[in-house]
Amino acid sequence: MIYLDNAATTFPKPETVYKTMDDTNRNAAINAGRGAYRLAREASKLIFDTKNMIRKLIHADSSAAVVFTPSITIALNEIINGIEWNKGDCVYVSPYDHNAVARTLHLAEQKQGIKVYLLPIDTDTYEIDIEKTKYEFSRNKPRAVFCTHVSNVTGYILPVIELFEEAKKYDAITVLDSAQSLGLVEIDSKQMKADIIAFAGHKSLYGPFGIGGFVNVGNIILGVSIVGGTGSDSLNLNMPEGNESKYESASMNIVAISGLYAALQSLNQKEIYEREKLLTRYLVNKLESVKGLKLFVPTNPDKHIGIVSFTINNMNSEDVGIILDEEFDIAVRTGYHCAPYIHEFLGDCTFNGTVRVSLGINNDYADIDRLAEALNEVLV
Amino acid sequence: MIYLDNAATTFPKPETVYKTMDDTNRNAAINAGRGAYRLAREASKLIFDTKNMIRKLIHADSSAAVVFTPSITIALNEIINGIEWNKGDCVYVSPYDHNAVARTLHLAEQKQGIKVYLLPIDTDTYEIDIEKTKYEFSRNKPRAVFCTHVSNVTGYILPVIELFEEAKKYDAITVLDSAQSLGLVEIDSKQMKADIIAFAGHKSLYGPFGIGGFVNVGNIILGVSIVGGTGSDSLNLNMPEGNESKYESASMNIVAISGLYAALQSLNQKEIYEREKLLTRYLVNKLESVKGLKLFVPTNPDKHIGIVSFTINNMNSEDVGIILDEEFDIAVRTGYHCAPYIHEFLGDCTFNGTVRVSLGINNDYADIDRLAEALNEVLV
Numbered sequence: 001m002i003y004l005d006n007a008a009t010t011f012p013k014p015e016t017v018y019k020t021m022d023d024t025n026r027n028a029a030i031n032a033g034r035g036a037y038r039l040a041r042e043a044s045k046l047i048f049d050t051k052n053m054i055r056k057l058i059h060a061d062s063s064a065a066v067v068f069t070p071s072i073t074i075a076l077n078e079i080i081n082g083i084e085w086n087k088g089d090c091v092y093v094s095p096y097d098h099n100a101v102a103r104t105l106h107l108a109e110q111k112q113g114i115k116v117y118l119l120p121i122d123t124d125t126y127e128i129d130i131e132k133t134k135y136e137f138s139r140n141k142p143r144a145v146f147c148t149h150v151s152n153v154t155g156y157i158l159p160v161i162e163l164f165e166e167a168k169k170y171d172a173i174t175v176l177d178s179a180q181s182l183g184l185v186e187i188d189s190k191q192m193k194a195d196i197i198a199f200a201g202h203k204s205l206y207g208p209f210g211i212g213g214f215v216n217v218g219n220i221i222l223g224v225s226i227v228g229g230t231g232s233d234s235l236n237l238n239m240p241e242g243n244e245s246k247y248e249s250a251s252m253n254i255v256a257i258s259g260l261y262a263a264l265q266s267l268n269q270k271e272i273y274e275r276e277k278l279l280t281r282y283l284v285n286k287l288e289s290v291k292g293l294k295l296f297v298p299t300n301p302d303k304h305i306g307i308v309s310f311t312i313n314n315m316n317s318e319d320v321g322i323i324l325d326e327e328f329d330i331a332v333r334t335g336y337h338c339a340p341y342i343h344e345f346l347g348d349c350t351f352n353g354t355v356r357v358s359l360g361i362n363n364d365y366a367d368i369d370r371l372a373e374a375l376n377e378v379l380v
Numbered sequence: 381m382i383y384l385d386n387a388a389t390t391f392p393k394p395e396t397v398y399k400t401m402d403d404t405n406r407n408a409a410i411n412a413g414r415g416a417y418r419l420a421r422e423a424s425k426l427i428f429d430t431k432n433m434i435r436k437l438i439h440a441d442s443s444a445a446v447v448f449t450p451s452i453t454i455a456l457n458e459i460i461n462g463i464e465w466n467k468g469d470c471v472y473v474s475p476y477d478h479n480a481v482a483r484t485l486h487l488a489e490q491k492q493g494i495k496v497y498l499l500p501i502d503t504d505t506y507e508i509d510i511e512k513t514k515y516e517f518s519r520n521k522p523r524a525v526f527c528t529h530v531s532n533v534t535g536y537i538l539p540v541i542e543l544f545e546e547a548k549k550y551d552a553i554t555v556l557d558s559a560q561s562l563g564l565v566e567i568d569s570k571q572m573k574a575d576i577i578a579f580a581g582h583k584s585l586y587g588p589f590g591i592g593g594f595v596n597v598g599n600i601i602l603g604v605s606i607v608g609g610t611g612s613d614s615l616n617l618n619m620p621e622g623n624e625s626k627y628e629s630a631s632m633n634i635v636a637i638s639g640l641y642a643a644l645q646s647l648n649q650k651e652i653y654e655r656e657k658l659l660t661r662y663l664v665n666k667l668e669s670v671k672g673l674k675l676f677v678p679t680n681p682d683k684h685i686g687i688v689s690f691t692i693n694n695m696n697s698e699d700v701g702i703i704l705d706e707e708f709d710i711a712v713r714t715g716y717h718c719a720p721y722i723h724e725f726l727g728d729c730t731f732n733g734t735v736r737v738s739l740g741i742n743n744d745y746a747d748i749d750r751l752a753e754a755l756n757e758v759l760v
């Protein structure tokens with residue numbers, strides 16, 4: 001199988017991730033706890049160390065709270081339902097955002113009366129229009145701005161630094177969804193002025209399913225929305241205070257955390273970025289040579305990484321995916337990719353969404369050649 | 381190490397769980413999806429099959445919705461925040477319940493104005509007082525009744541059949557927390573009149589961390605509280621309809637699910653129950669022979685399984701745990717075990733909670749002998 005669905009989850013992971021997880025499963029898969037027996041203390045230490053590696057990766061201070069959750073979706077639910085909204089608050093979100101943000105904001109719209117606005121984009125380049133954004137912010141002052149770092153549909157690297165810079169002029173809370181970028185694209189949390197950075201373990205970090213979270217760089221006050229046992233302060237019917245444990249209910253998934261630890265240890269972000277950038281250019285060039293494809297590619301290659309979406313004239317995207325799978329053993333993802341807003345702008349709805357090709361560290365030029373050949377055969 | 385902390389998480393798991401997880405990690409750890417490529421379809425099939433095994437285990441119809449979540453805590457949050465409460469609704473909960481229920485109900489008390497009542501217990505036997513419960517129900521009619529099946533503090537098997545029978549006279553919603561019982565104690569969802577059964581993969585089912593959920597046997601209407609991408613109906617800013625996917629945001633943890641599948645395949649509930657019952661009796665007898673211990677053991681041995689809590693005169697329970705760990709390499713858990721209500725009745729707060737010994741399939745008589753010897757040495 002040629003795996004080109006790395007935006008759904010990177011696969012395979014580095015060997016060390018598998019080895020570490022199996023080892024943890026067999027020798028140390030117990031419930032963490034500071035005051036308990038040796039293995040439980042070691043689990044707590046591993047959690048502590050892994051959080052430190054996350055901090056380091058985004059250049060955050062040691063005081064920044066790192067909250068571990070079972071997925072970035074849970075993290076974003078805790079963030080969005082944790083912010084103390086006032087009715088009528090203006091919240092901006094990029095049209096590239098995922099349903100983990102979009103649906104959660106929509107629920108807050110219904111339940112808490114916030115107002116959600118899409119950040120404006122240039123309809124020729126599909127890029128965020130910063131000048132228009134400035135105008136929109138001046139008309140409806142932002143209480144919070146949510147932005148995905150890299151689009152999981154087109155691979156577009158969004159201008160989060162400029163965007164959050166503008167947002168901060170209004171003291172807005174800035175939240176970055178780094179699901180497709182952390183471990184791939186450099187994130188300097190301070191330079192970026194991101195208050196909260198949500199992350200997924202199993203995507204561009206090459207960790208396993210079952211671990212995600214958020215870093216509260218800006219020390220934003222968050223209420224609790226998901227609660228449960230914490231193994232601490234158990235007689236208290238409220239969650240314990242503390243800027244991490246307050247948001248960390250349930251047993252920690254130490255097996256997944258050990259996998260993330262191994263992934264972080266072996267991660268070479270710069271190298272992955274350089275290689276994936278070359279592969280992305282190669283992929284774009286190859287696909288541009290296939291007749292009948294419409295590509296949705298950022299015009300500036302410096303703002304593009306890892307993912308290419310396209311449609312094929314007169315073909316349902318799902319059918320393209322099925323043919324690639326059944327006849328060529330090539331795995332891509334088709335449809336709307338859990339990104340609800342952007343398709344109206346891309347105009348791919350008549351094709352039932354796009355065919356999405358997403359790269360990872362295990363892909364090479366031959367994979368891309370094979371994909372292009374397959375598409376040429378499909379189109380004959 | 382002698383591991384006697386199986387109520388926190390069972391350890392080790394059956395070999396097949398480790399093998400299957402490692403195999404899935406290496407060969408099939410992709411994002412499930414019905415319409416996608418072969419591996420994604422196989423992942424969906426595995427999820428489907430695992431849900432069927434859960435249904436079978438509790439004798440539920442094939443129409444009963446099985447929702448997979450990353451943990452039973454997330455499941456209980458979805459249940460408690462999903463029920464459409466009216467202000468003033470009377471909700472009963474057993475004093476043995478865990479903070480995954482207790483804190484979540486407490487939050488609903490604060491946010492939605494429900495009233496939480498503790499089910500009455502007999503202060504001599506620490507058992508639920510069914511007659512008093514009947515009286516309480518008649519005074520304050522129950523809208524919902526939450527009950528843990530087996531106490532994670534004392535191993536007491538609660539009288540859920542009688543309790544839910546009474547609750548159903550008032551058409552109350554009945555919710556069972558089976559974290560410590562599923563896979564160990566027989567659950568017939570129909571006989572039990574449980575509307576919703578929440579379960580944890582990593583405890584008495586011998587599956588891994590990262591997978592839990594609930595079975596909506598009674599087809600209770602639940603709103604959504606945790607939302608995100610579902611890989612389906614992506615243009616819809618609301619969660620898709622459907623009694624499972626509506627509550628299943630984020631990528632499915634297929635590695636954990638495969639581990640649960642393997643655990644369920646190898647599970648022999650009857651055999652485990654019989655063996656653990658014998659071990660529990662042996663443990664109680666052994667501990668009763670140690671002078672200076674106060675045991676919190678249900679008087680009727682048929683209502684007791686797997687867990688024994690005790691305190692030692694003039695000793696902080698945490699210190700007992702540390703000595704057992706450091707001097708004897710015996711792992712127990714000490715403190716309040718995330719059960720906030722029951723300690724007031726047990727009277728163990730002056731000891732900072734109990735020392736808890738919890739058994740699993742890997743324990744034998746020798747482990748118990750060693751524990752008793754160690755305690756005798758501690759007490760000399």
